[in-house]
Amino acid sequence: MSEQSGFLSIESKNIFTILKKWLYTEQDIVFRELISNAADAVEKFSSLQQDEVDGRGAVRDARDAYSEGKYLAEKYAGEISVTLDAEKNRIIISDNGIGMTRDEIDRYINQIAFSGAADFIQHYNEDQKNKIIGHFGVGFYSAFMIADHVAIETRSWQNGASSVRWDCRSDMSYQTTEGTRAEHGTDVILYLNESHPYVNQEGTLKADAVYEIIKKYFAFLKTKIYLDGPDFDHILVNDPDPIWKKPEHEIQSEDMKQFYKEFYDDISDPLFWIQFESADIGVKGIIFFRNTKNQTEELDGCFRIYNQGVYIGENIKELVPRFVNLQSGIIECTDLPMVVSRANIRGEEQINDVISLIYECLSQEVTIGLNHLFESKRQEYEAYWPHLNAFVKYGILQDKIFASVMTRKVVFEDLYGGHLTIGEYLQGDRIAPNADLRETHDIDAGGAKEQITVYYASDAIEQAHYIRIFKQCGLNALLFDHVIDQPFLRRQELVHPGTKFIRIDSDMEALLQGSLTPxxxxxxxxxxxxxxxxxxxxLGRLELKVSKLEQRGITTLILHDEKSRRMADMLEIYGMLGAGDVSAKEAQSKSTLLVNLNNDILQHVAHTEDEAQAYLILNQLFDLALMSQGAMNTDYVGDFIARSEAIIGQYIQR
Incomplete structure (x- = not known):
C-alpha cells in the first residue's frame, strides 16, 4: 500500500477550534460519539451476517457497494472494547464490526462533508451553535476535543481487504499507511496530553471516570462493551439484555424491584410498573410508579431516553408528558431523528410528528395501565391511591387523553375509611354504609333533581365536628384534602355543570332539615x-339564624357560603389575605351562626331568668363553634379558659 498524506478538505482552518468551543459542551461526548460509531459498525456487520445466514445474500445496497464478499461466520458475537493504555497515555476504542477500506477512509474521514463550511458558520451565532453538527455529521471529530493526535487502525469485512492506518493531528494534517489489524473491525486510538482531565496527577488514566461515562451512555446497548485499564480487567460495562426489556412472564417481581432500586438509587421499591412497546413508531420502555413516601416525594421523577441504545438525555419535555414525568421510566427509540450528532432532538415539522407520536404513546400507555388496574385490581388501586392521588388528578388537569378515561376513575376516601369515585357517591353511596336513610334525608341519588350535590370535607381535623355530625346523621362525604383537590374540583364543576360541590360546613341547615313553625x-x-x-x-359579620334542626344534639354551627368561602380561600392562597387573618376572612366570606332551638341547652337558655348563666353558656357555645372552624381569635382564649373553669366549678358545687 502506498503512503498517502495531505490536509483534511475543510475550508475553515479553525474547524477543530469550533468543535471545541461551539459544538460540544461536555468532553464526555467523545466516548458517546466514538462508541456509538463502533456500535453502528457492529450492527452493520451483524445485518450482513444475518442476511447471509437467512440465505438471501448480503444486503442489496451493500452488495452493490462492495465486491464479492467472503462468507460470514454462522455465529457472530459483536463487541466493543475500551482500553486505557496508561503506559502510552492513550485510549483505544475497538470493535469487530464492518471495518473500512482505504477508499472509505478517504471518502468518510478525509473529505468531511463541509460544503462551504466557513461561509456557513458565519451565519451562526452563539445562540445557534447546536444546529451546526446536524448539517455536517462530524461526530468522529469530537475525538480532537481530548487528543491532539488521533489514529485509526481498520480492516474491511470484504474478502481480500487490506488493513489501513490513518493518523491525523490537530493541525489537520493526515497520513494513510498500511495497517496491522488482522481481523475486520476498527480501532480508534486517542493520544492524550498529560494535562488532560482523564489523566491523574500521578500520570495514570482515570478508569473510574471512564467507566461511569460508558455506563451512563450505553447502559443497555445490545453490543457488549468491555473496559480494560487500571483496576479494570476486561470488565463488562453494560447490560445488553436488561430485565425491563424481557417479556412480562419471564420477569420475577423481586428482580425488577432490585433493578429499579439500583438504577435509580432509591431505597424504596416501586409500587408497580408498566411495560410498553409500539413497533409502529419504534419505541419501547417501562414506567415505574414511585413510592412517594407519604406524599413527601412528589417532585419530578426521572425518565431516561435512549436512541438506538445510546443515552441522549433525561426528562425531555418534547417526548415525556409533564404529568407522566412525575414518575420514573426508561424510553428506548429506534428511529428518533437527532441533531448535534446524537445529542439533541431535531425540530423540523416532519420530525415533530414522530416526537408527537411518542408523546401520545406514553400518555396512552399510562392511561391504559391505570385503567386496567382500576377495573381488574380495585383493591390494589385503592391501596396505591395515597401515592397516585396527586399524579392522577394532575394528569387529568394536564392531558386530554388521560382525562377522557381517568376522570371517572379518581377515588376519594370517604368519612368511613372506604374509597368512592364521584360517580359511585352520586349513585347512592352518600349514605353511611349499611344505613337506609333515603326517606329521612333529602339526598338525590342521581338525577331526581336538576342539580346534584357532592358533599366534601377539606380537612379531617379542622372539620372534625362537622364530620362527627354527618356520621351521627348517617350521612357520607368525600375527603378533598390534597392541595390539588381545589383546582380539580373546579374542573369537575366546569365539565359537569349539573353537579355542585359543597363543603360539609356550608349548607348543613337544609341537609339537616332545619325549619321553624309559627x-x-x-x-x-x-x-x-x-x-x-x-x-x-x-358576632362581627356573622349572620345570626335560629332554626329547629331534627338532630337535637347539635347546639351551634358556623356555616359558610360556598362561593364566597372559595373566594376568600383563593385570596389567601394568592397572598391577598394574611394566613390566619380571621377577621379579614370573615369580612370576605358570607358566614352564618346557626343556633338549634331544638337543643335542650338552648331551650333552657331561652327560658332561664338567670342572665349571668345565659351569658356564660352562650359565649361558651359561641367559642366552641369558632373552635370547630379553627377561627377563634387568640384574644379570647383566656376568657374561654376562665369560663371553662367556672363551669367546672359550678358543676362540682351542684
Missing part, C-alpha cells in the same frame, strides 16, 4: 335577643 317564633326571637346581648360585637 309556634317557635316567640322562642326564637327570645333566644336571638339573648345571644345578641351575650355575644355582642363578637
Amino acid at each position: 309556634e317557635d317564633e316567640a322562642d326564637a326571637a327570645l333566644l336571638t335577643k339573648k345571644i345578641q346581648n351575650a355575644v355582642g360585637e363578637r
